[in-house]
Amino acid sequence: MSESSIAWEDGALVTIDQRGLPHELRELRITTVDQVIDAISTLAVRGAPAIGVAGAFGVVLAAQKFGGDIEEVTAEAQRIVAARPTAVNLAWAVQRVLARLPEGAEAVLAAALELLAEDGRVNRAAAARAADLVQELVPGRPLRVLTHCNTGRLATTAHGTAIGALRELHARDVLESVLVDETRPLLQGARLTAWELAEAGIPHRLTIDSAAAWAMATGQVDAVLVGADRITADGSVANKIGTYPLALAARAHGIPFIVVAPESTLDPATATGAEIVVEERSAHEITHVGGVATAPAGTAVFNPAFDVTPPELVTAVVTEDGIRYGTVLTAAAGAAIAATAR
Numbered sequence: 594m595s596e597s598s599i600a601w602e603d604g605a606l607v608t609i610d611q612r613g614l615p616h617e618l619r620e621l622r623i624t625t626v627d628q629v630i631d632a633i634s635t636l637a638v639r640g641a642p643a644i645g646v647a648g649a650f651g652v653v654l655a656a657q658k659f660g661g662d663i664e665e666v667t668a669e670a671q672r673i674v675a676a677r678p679t680a681v682n683l684a685w686a687v688q689r690v691l692a693r694l695p696e697g698a699e700a701v702l703a704a705a706l707e708l709l710a711e712d713g714r715v716n717r718a719a720a721a722r723a724a725d726l727v728q729e730l731v732p733g734r735p736l737r738v739l740t741h742c743n744t745g746r747l748a749t750t751a752h753g754t755a756i757g758a759l760r761e762l763h764a765r766d767v768l769e770s771v772l773v774d775e776t777r778p779l780l781q782g783a784r785l786t787a788w789e790l791a792e793a794g795i796p797h798r799l800t801i802d803s804a805a806a807w808a809m810a811t812g813q814v815d816a817v818l819v820g821a822d823r824i825t826a827d828g829s830v831a832n833k834i835g836t837y838p839l840a841l842a843a844r845a846h847g848i849p850f851i852v853v854a855p856e857s858t859l860d861p862a863t864a865t866g867a868e869i870v871v872e873e874r875s876a877h878e879i880t881h882v883g884g885v886a887t888a889p890a891g892t893a894v895f896n897p898a899f900d901v902t903p904p905e906l907v908t909a910v911v912t913e914d915g916i917r918y919g920t921v922l923t924a925a926a927g928a929a930i931a932a933t934a935r
């Protein structure tokens with residue numbers, strides 16, 4: 594399991610247990626729907642595309658258990674979707690494979706395998722396009738890029754989205770270094786992104802989330818690259834908590850803020866960011882660090898897992914199909930209108 598981090602082997606979903614990293618690279622073998630739900634809700638499997646693919650194989654397991662019983666399998670599919678509400682990829686992937694249920698369990702499995710194969714291809718295409726855009730917006734110098742959370746092969750099935758673009762820039766020999774936000778409270782940046790970038794041989798430095806604006810103010814960031822969990826019809830971007838302040842700081846310092854995501858993260862059925870359900874997680878994630886209490890017992894908390902960045906702060910949303918939203922499009926349209934008027 595080197596490039597790909599999710600596989601289907603002998604009737605089991607096999608993946609990396611992300612809770613063990615960076616200390617332990619252990620395999621997780623999942624053979625029941627309950628195990629799929631547990632893996633998704635405890636973030637053993639996490640990242641929008643990865644939970645989508647895991648959810649799809651959850652439907653495969655349900656279809657194999659209940660045969661052609663559409664009611665039973667649909668109820669299991671609904672339980673899977675409810676495991677995490679914010680990333681649209683989960684509901685999208687589950688729906689896509691569930692639609693094949695009338696053709697039988699084998700068709701459901703074929704659809705999930707298709708999804709698995711597609712994810713790596715899609716990420717590579719989106720990542721290459723995002724790398725092109727970064728080079729266009731910040732030409733002619735070794736790039737220093739800031740990233741948040743984990744958007745790599747762990748968060749997808751292979752390659753990654755924003756981290757995929759970092760891989761691409763590194764392969765083109767134009768990436769000087771990556772500044773990795775630690776990503777409180779679950780430390781996806783410190784635990785997972787730093788691990789993946791080291792694995793890929795990409796130079797990086799870890800920093801605390803609250804240092805990001807200062808890094809920008811002191812000229813250490815040429816571009817911000819992040820992923821997404823849901824992008825609504827107006828171009829609002831839900832992503833890991835702490836993304837919105839990065840977009841604000843990037844705007845204040847004139848730095849491109851680029852979102853890299855597959856088309857499956859677009860949610861045209863939801864009109865605006867205000868309608869996105871933002872998952873809130875347990876108080877324990879904030880009141881304890883490494884199992885040790887860091888706040889008085891019983892302290893009330895606010896622990897949103899995601900935030901929503903409004904469209905006007907997003908330079909570009911790049912998918913495998915190209916630039917789908919962002920101020921680069923409106924700027925280009927404005928320039929075209931001005932040229933016609935001249």
Ligand code: MRU
Nearest residue numbers: 639640641742744748820821833
């Ligand atoms: O709570 P997580 O770790 O699942 O959150 C993940 C993110 O916010 C990622 O940035 C997003 O899913 C994109 S992954 C390619």
